[in-house]
Amino acid sequence: MITVIDYGLGNVQAFANVYKRLDIPVNVAKSLDDLAETTKIILPGVGSFDRAMQQFNSCGMRKLIEQLVLEEGIPILGVCVGMQMLANSSEEGKLSGLGWVDGNVKRFDGASMLQTQNLPHMGWNNVVTKTEGDLFKGINVENKFYFLHSFHFDCCNKSNIIGVTDYGFNFTSAIKKKNIFGVQFHPEKSHHYGGQLLKNYSEI
Amino acid sequence: MLFPRITPCLLIRNNGLVKTVKFKPFKYIGDPINAVKIFNEKEADELIVLDIDASAKGLEPDFSLIKKLAAECQMPLCYGGGIKTLEHATRIIKLGVEKVAISSAFIENPNLLIEIITEIGSQSGVVILDVKKTILGKYEVYVNNGNTSTGQSPIDLAQKAEKFGAGEVVINSIDNDGVMGGYDLSLASKVRKAVDIPISFLGGAGNLNHMGELIKLCGVVGVASGSFFVFKGSLRAVLINYPSYSDKSKLIKDSLNIS
Numbered sequence: 001m002i003t004v005i006d007y008g009l010g011n012v013q014a015f016a017n018v019y020k021r022l023d024i025p026v027n028v029a030k031s032l033d034d035l036a037e038t039t040k041i042i043l044p045g046v047g048s049f050d051r052a053m054q055q056f057n058s059c060g061m062r063k064l065i066e067q068l069v070l071e072e073g074i075p076i077l078g079v080c081v082g083m084q085m086l087a088n089s090s091e092e093g094k095l096s097g098l099g100w101v102d103g104n105v106k107r108f109d110g111a112s113m114l115q116t117q118n119l120p121h122m123g124w125n126n127v128v129t130k131t132e133g134d135l136f137k138g139i140n141v142e143n144k145f146y147f148l149h150s151f152h153f154d155c156c157n158k159s160n161i162i163g164v165t166d167y168g169f170n171f172t173s174a175i176k177k178k179n180i181f182g183v184q185f186h187p188e189k190s191h192h193y194g195g196q197l198l199k200n201y202s203e204i
Numbered sequence: 205m206l207f208p209r210i211t212p213c214l215l216i217r218n219n220g221l222v223k224t225v226k227f228k229p230f231k232y233i234g235d236p237i238n239a240v241k242i243f244n245e246k247e248a249d250e251l252i253v254l255d256i257d258a259s260a261k262g263l264e265p266d267f268s269l270i271k272k273l274a275a276e277c278q279m280p281l282c283y284g285g286g287i288k289t290l291e292h293a294t295r296i297i298k299l300g301v302e303k304v305a306i307s308s309a310f311i312e313n314p315n316l317l318i319e320i321i322t323e324i325g326s327q328s329g330v331v332i333l334d335v336k337k338t339i340l341g342k343y344e345v346y347v348n349n350g351n352t353s354t355g356q357s358p359i360d361l362a363q364k365a366e367k368f369g370a371g372e373v374v375i376n377s378i379d380n381d382g383v384m385g386g387y388d389l390s391l392a393s394k395v396r397k398a399v400d401i402p403i404s405f406l407g408g409a410g411n412l413n414h415m416g417e418l419i420k421l422c423g424v425v426g427v428a429s430g431s432f433f434v435f436k437g438s439l440r441a442v443l444i445n446y447p448s449y450s451d452k453s454k455l456i457k458d459s460l461n462i463s
Binding site for chain 1: 209279323328424426
């Protein structure tokens with residue numbers, strides 16, 4: 001059972017709808033009991049970093065999710081701010097991140113861009129994947145995903161990067177560390193190929 | 205690379221979908237949820253939904269309708285209409301909407317935008333400016349469904365929105381609304397040069413060439429329209445439509461001059 005964590009932020013229903021359309025069992029977790037049958041977790045996120053961390057820390061599920069992911073090896077997919085929460089910290093806020101993937105979330109810096117770009121990064125863009133299979137099976141570089149963010153994940157360990165996207169420079173748009181996955185874009189709002197990615201995740 | 209966004213904009217009035225011309229007569233188009241379903245199938249880039257009753261009548265956002273729209277919508281959704289408080293904005297985001305748009309509320313109290321983006325993030329805070337040209341050819345921002353001039357220029361207000369942290373500005377041309385004769389390119393060019401945040405332009409698109417003209421002028425931009433996506437033919441028969449994937453790709457590649 002795929003479980004979408006509802007800690008009060010993010011488009012929980014959109015994920016559930018995609019999986020229902022794909023005929024893949026899904027539930028939404030608002031409390032500990034809802035995590036009983038989970039085999040895979042999705043951590044969504046829309047909003048500011050501190051707000052997301054605050055809500056997640058106080059939702060009552062953090063400890064159990066931590067145990068499921070870090071000790072039992074259950075896969076987790078962080079989406080957008082949900083991906084950023086996996087980092088140690090964010091320039092957007094003061095609170096600590098989960099620190100499950102070594103890295104820090106940074107503001108897009110216009111000065112480091114080869115070509116000036118409007119910020120936030122908003123719209124459909126490509127993801128160049130560095131590994132075969134897994135999340136991006138059946139998805140090629142022509143396929144686009146929807147992005148909506150002003151901050152990006154800066155990985156300390158480059159081997160955790162599985163996808164990059166060009167927006168003035170190549171920033172990290174997908175990460176993987178063992179059973180922990182993160183994507184900066186919104187697969188739940190990326191039509192066909194977003195659905196493919198979520199299906200791939202269910203089959204990992 | 206980032207692509208321009210081709211964005212249908214749906215207007216809601218009395219729970220139904222309507223379309224205006226120069227903000228005035230309301231033609232009934234159909235059921236908003238049904239329209240969202242069609243745009244899902246057509247894989248539209250994103251969707252803007254504006255409740256044009258809410259602000260004008262001083263009503264709160266219709267949260268039950270927003271909840272239904274957000275649950276149905278498979279593409280990113282921007283919602284505007286009646287948002288006057290931080291609580292309104294956060295509640296809408298919690299319902300699963302990606303972006304919330306404010307207009308008169310920003311003009312009356314720009315600090316509200318700061319409050320909102322502190323909570324939901326800059327990327328989700330949108331400011332919509334309804335713009336009309338005066339007899340002297342000056343552009344002014346209007347509120348109250350195009351009935352009341354603020355006397356302020358769209359350039360100044362767009363820059364103010366950027367300064368106060370907006371993630372996007374939507375420029376809506378009242379003069380070109382529903383006319384389907386092309387975007388106001390002079391207005392678009394002025395605003396594009398004035399700010400560095402994403403912009404969408406609304407008002408005037410009648411065919412793909414009009415959209416191409418805007419992309420040629422502004423590059424990666426939000427190409428929004430109402431009439432183009434809900435009418436078919438010169439008699440304006442109601443037919444929800446959206447360019448095919450190949451037509452859209454060709455339009456964008458030709459306009460940006462890329463292979």
